[in-house]
Amino acid sequence: MLPIREGFIVAGILFTLGVVGVLVRRNLLFVLMSIEIMLNAAGLAFVIAGTRWGQPDGQVMFLFILAMAAAEVSVGLGLVLELYHQFKTLDTDAISRMKG
């Protein structure tokens, strides 16, 4: 008898840790990694929900998240390389050309 609520709590904690990572870390790589965690947590939550209702939809959604994460990482890392090449640094605060 799996505790669904605890599952969601774990997903929630993982998600919030991801958010903290995004907010705190200046290095772009770490931001990307935190985003991965958040995605992963979301996927976990979907699967748990799927299991809760006994529907495969949760896992289908997880599959889509995986696809999206893969595409996102590839493009994200491409951009990171391009960015590093341009600015010689990965500090997000330094790269703030898009000012108001």
Added chain:
Amino acid sequence: MRARPWMFTDFCREGKMIAAFYTASAVAIIATILMLTRVNAVHALLHLIVSLLAVAVILFDFGAPFAAALEVIIYAGAIMVLFVFVVMLLNLGEAAARAERALLKPSAWIGPSILTLILLAEFLWLLGHGVAPAVQVVSQGPVEVGMALFGPYMLGVELASMLLLAGLVAAYHLGTAKSPRSEATHASHS
């Protein structure tokens, strides 16, 4: 429920599964926290991989063996390897680590962590109100997922494939961006 062949999941039905769930969750959370606090990018990556594997175990516990497998193969296997590859490419080295440590003063943590704690509190409060009784796990193998995928979610699959194609093209374009064209601009600049 139609009969189906014996699966490893039947083995875990007894209390062992819950214990596995709790240990895996603890491992996942600790690994993530360690990942956040690391200064060296590679160390963080390794912690991230551990955390992903732990999540895979949780997924397995929740009767989603197909999802767990995918998590391990694609997420931990493909995406994280890509990450490691990029980190190696950038070879940040010690200087970056030192700079990183300078930036990570404790004060930097306070603001965001307060915000996220509120977020977490709201999650928990919302979860507390939702009705989620402990449920008899009915594992959903690849058959059910496959049926659903190519059933109602047909459109979703097509879109996902389009998304991946876009990712591919973008990655290819960005990857080759450093081709002679940018070299030429680079030359003209210097």
Added chain:
Amino acid sequence: MLGLLWLVPAIPFAGALWLAVVGPRLRERAVAVIGTGSIAAATIVSLLIGAQFLSSPPASGAYTQTLWTWVGVGTFQPGIAFYLDALSLVMVVVVTFVSFLIHLYSTEFMHGDEGYSRFFAYMNLFVASMVTLLLADNLLLLYLGWEGVGLCSYLLIGFWYKDTVNGIAGQKAFIVTRAGDTAMAVGLYLLFHNLGTLRIQDLMQAAHDHWAVGSPLAVAAGLLLLGGAVGKSAQLPLQTWLPDAMAGPTPTSALIHAATMVTAGVYLIARTHVVYELAPAAQFAVAMVGILTLLMAGCSALTQWDIKRVLAYSTISQIGYMFLALGVGAWGAAIFHFMTHAFFKALLFLASGIVIEALHHEHNIFRMGGLRKELPVAFWTFLAGGCALAGLPLITAGFYSKDLILWSTANSPIGGALLWVGGLIGVLFTSLYTFRLIFLVFFGDVKTPVSHRPGMTMGGPVMVLAALAIIGGFVKGSFETLMTTALPPFHEAGLGVSELVSSTVAGVAFALGLVVAWYIWVLHPALADQAVEFSGGRLLHRFWFSDWGMDWLYDRLLVRPLVWAATINKNDVIDSIYDGIAAVTTTFYRAASLTETGKLRWHAAWIAGGTVVTLAIVMLL
């Protein structure tokens, strides 16, 4: 012959138009011929019409000629129509005749002035408007003439526009008269609203039928029309513009600010006498305005040093007499005094014009002197005019007309001893300042040499006017009977002072004024200055000199605040509302743009904050 009535205003109007358009290109001689010729033609036509009117008066004692309906809206149908009866006939004949003389005079006086054709254009336009005013059959056409003369007085006062003082004086005259006109306009609305027509004769008939004696509407109408009359005839409280109006050329002062325009108010009240008979309160107000202005202007005239301003104040005072006559119900006497006053006041102005011209535009009477032998023409005519003004018994016209007024004031139910005594004091003041003027200007030793002697075209009109000033009085009897056809006769009541008594008392007042003036300004010239020395005298002198401080009061009370407020509000306080709205939106925009720091983490933080808030809302609601 009466059919030619429309020519009287039409010819001067055509002359004015012609001179305005073609004038600048013509030579001075041609302009003079056209200018004076048109007025001469108008005078001849009016004299012919007068002769025919007197010889065979039309049945109803009046002749109406309608040219076309001017404005036609529902019941409001005023037409361009002329109404000739004894009253308007006398006024038109006097106005055209005096204008002709003054035009003749000014052909030489304005010689060499670069605005020569412009001057005659304005003068012709003035005569046209004045005659339209006098002949108007309905109050709207009268209002047209009324404003037309106001306009011409503005144009002619500011004729020498190069000097801004004249411009401002012209502006002041036009604005003050138009202030009176607004009151009159409201009077017109009231009359039309309550009596349904503006045609004067029907109006009078309707007023007689609908309004009881003393009805508030009649009093309101009377007071409003009095407001208009007071503005135009420079009576209390709107008399401040006339002294400044002397900035215009002397013929203008003679024509407009002495003989004709300023008496338009008298004509209006005489024409609408039925309203005043129905509103004794309004009639009494007219009398009060008359008596107060009479005395105040008399005092102010005593202290002036500019020859034209003395005459200006004397005009205000003499019109005060006419208002007094109207106020006490002596309609005929007021018109008679108008006629005689037109003659001798025009004469005085023209003669002073000769004096000014002779002494290279010297206006200060204390710098003139001994012109008796130098300018005999000016002296004798000025003397005749002065005596007529002061009221030399039995000989001058002024005496007869003023005595008639004094007698009727004493014997009228509305008047009474007080008004009569006031009138007598007025006679004393008048002869005082008149002879002060004569002795200072013509007696004593010559202070500034005479350079230029007037030619025949200046001397001629002056002499004709002098003759009229003398014999003008003898037509009193027949004039009275003529007036009764148009205006109600004067009915005696009250003190029962006989004709002889009031004329002798007036004669005594005249003689007293003459002797005192002779004593002060001929025997002991220094005495006048000493009188002013002691503290009270200096204050009184300054107070009277500045027209009892009214001009200063209006300036402080009305003009300054309005001008100050207008300059403050130059860029329209309401506009600032819309600028305010624009400013508010810009501040919001600027605040919003601060959040765009470009730092990734801040954006992430805002997103996280957003989710927290939304979840909170979900939780709470």
Added chain:
Amino acid sequence: MTLLLLILILLIGGVLAWAAARRSASAARWIALIAVLADFFITLNLWISKPAAGAGRWITEADWAWIPQIGVRFHLAVDGLSLLLLLLTFFLGVLSVLASWREITDAVGFFHLNLLWILAGIAGVFLAVDLFLFYFAWELMLVPMYFLIAIWGHEDRIYAAVKFFIFTQLSGLLMLIAILALFFVHHGATGVYTFEYEELLNTPMAPGAAMWMMLGFFIAFAVKLPVIVLHTWLPDAHTEAPTAGSVVLAGLLLKTGAYGMLRFVLPLFPDAAHAFAPVAMALGVAGILYGAFCAFGQTDLKRLVAYTSVSHLGFVLLGIFTWNSLALQGAVVTMICHGISTGALFIIAGAIQHRLHTREMGQMGGLWAVVPRLSGAALFFALASLGLPGLGDFVGEFLVLLGAYKQSILLSVLATVGVLFATFYALKLVQRAFQGQNTFNWSVPDLAPHEGLVMAVMIVALLWLGLYPRPVLTTFEPVVAQLEQLPAGR
């Protein structure tokens, strides 16, 4: 058919002028002049041939189905009111083309295109009897005016053009909402979808709804006829616009507001308008006094004349909402005479600016000796604007005041004081600009022949309207009769 011709001539004339400009500027000017003159003569003969013969409500009509699905018809019609205003439009149109003969030198073709398209828009507004078409013309008139001010204007023309656009556009939207509301209320009541003016005339509606719809229309027209609080776009737009722009703006655009009230606000919502009348009359009188007060404070010649329009249009507003035959006739006469006298003053101001390159009255002074004919004309029109009897403005203002006296004595007296205020600014204009010493010793040429012709024509027009206004009054008679029969009319 002739009505459609009126608009087409202008539209095509504009395009032709633009095309011709490539070859020679004067060709463009002549084409524009001929186009507007043609229109003027067509309307003139329309007026002379059957001044008040219109059997029904309209003198002539031109009616085609345009968008039948939603009941929109291309319906042009003329009655006494719109005929007079059309005449004024083309009269001032001809004069504005003449007035900008020498002033506009760059992009002459496009200038005349804009000018003619504004006139087409205005003619459309006066002719349109279908609310949809009316709104279409209302917006069409706005865009070329914006270009006219923004391109050929003076110093800060962009600010003025944008301000003008926002003010009118915003209020136009309110009117659109009101039109649509009326459209649906009419459908609710009668089940018929139509924008036809005559059918919409007596749609039964709740008083509250009627008031809101009436206000929707009223505010749109109140911005155009500058009612006191919504008037602040006017001085900027007039000062910055080129001469032709100012003449068209002051002479015609303001009249579209007044026309709108007479055509739409009063007949469509009689009870609501009647209830609203005292407020509108008070606004009118406030406009008169405040307009005159502001005009008196100005030192810029054109701004002074602009503020006088606020004051004069206050009379029109007072006249319209007094709602009796005297005041209505007075309002129309004031509209026409104000168009002519203020148009002339703007032409003079433009001529002075063209010669002295300044509008500041402080720098003028003593111009009478330098340019006597121009100064004489300026004096004449300043006198016209202060309401000198014998000229057109006086007849209009007197009728309005006489009519208003029946309604409320206080407002009428205050308005008459407004006329006295008019004297202040008119005399200040003449004194400050033309009299006094020629301190800046200007020596500039006097009126050119074509400018002299413009002035003479306008002087004759004002004198004629002042001394014999009956033709105008009889043309407007039937419309007044209709307006008076409205249930609320007295």
